[in-house]
Amino acid sequence: MPTKATKRSPRVKPGQREEETLRVLISHQRIRERVRHMAEEIRRDFPNEPIHLVGVLKGSVLFLADLARELGGEVSFDFISVSSYGNGMDSTGEVKMNKDLDVSIEGRSVLVVEDILDTGLTLKYLLVLFEERKPKHLRVAVLLDKVERRIADVKADYTGFVIPNEFVVGYGLDYDERYRNLPDVCVVRLGPRGKTKIEA
Numbered sequence: 001m002p003t004k005a006t007k008r009s010p011r012v013k014p015g016q017r018e019e020e021t022l023r024v025l026i027s028h029q030r031i032r033e034r035v036r037h038m039a040e041e042i043r044r045d046f047p048n049e050p051i052h053l054v055g056v057l058k059g060s061v062l063f064l065a066d067l068a069r070e071l072g073g074e075v076s077f078d079f080i081s082v083s084s085y086g087n088g089m090d091s092t093g094e095v096k097m098n099k100d101l102d103v104s105i106e107g108r109s110v111l112v113v114e115d116i117l118d119t120g121l122t123l124k125y126l127l128v129l130f131e132e133r134k135p136k137h138l139r140v141a142v143l144l145d146k147v148e149r150r151i152a153d154v155k156a157d158y159t160g161f162v163i164p165n166e167f168v169v170g171y172g173l174d175y176d177e178r179y180r181n182l183p184d185v186c187v188v189r190l191g192p193r194g195k196t197k198i199e200a
């Protein structure tokens with residue numbers, strides 16, 4: 001059942017506005033189990049190697065933190081920040097770097113960690129950028145994959161969940177910078193008619 005945002009409701013989520021309803025799409029328990037399995041899969045592929053995690057700010061932060069703990073072995077991490085341009089939901093494909101990595105990835109086994117793969121334009125930009133820097137291995141882990149939105153020809157090596165084309169928040173993902181701290185991944189709906197943000 002959607003959570004109705006009223007002042008009296010004890011089920012209102014932190015940061016929730018009155019006109020917004022949230023529906024849990026993937027519970028934190030399912031996320032935890034899936035992240036554990038993804039970590040096992042990654043460690044099977046790189047059993048004795050140091051793995052250098054590259055998180056794409058800001059959405060990947062919670063996923064990266066949990067994945068890093070599940071991976072075990074030698075793990076380091078770094079972060080990059082990029083913005084893609086467009087009018088809200090629609091990207092023009094232009095990506096701008098706000099913050100580069102702190103250390104070189106040359107010769108390292110690099111795992112790019114993303115919260116969501118949508119059009120794929122951000123990931124495409126990052127993969128071209130990182131390949132030029134000559135890592136030993138370059139792999140991608142995404143928690144959520146909106147396959148039907150794909151424009152760029154990219155795919156992740158490790159995927160948590162394939163999801164429908166709905167506006168999702170929580171577990172790192174935001175709506176106007178809110179909801180990143182929700183433990184579950186939720187669908188946001190706006191307004192009395194319950195339209196999703198992407199329909200609005």
Ligand code: PRP
Pocket residue numbers: 056057058059060083084091114115116117118119120121122123173174
């Ligand atoms: C999200 C996500 C990816 C990108 C995916 O970041 O973290 O980086 O969008 O979209 P694409 O596949 O269409 O390129 P966002 O720009 O929302 O920034 P944030 O992580 O700081 O919230």
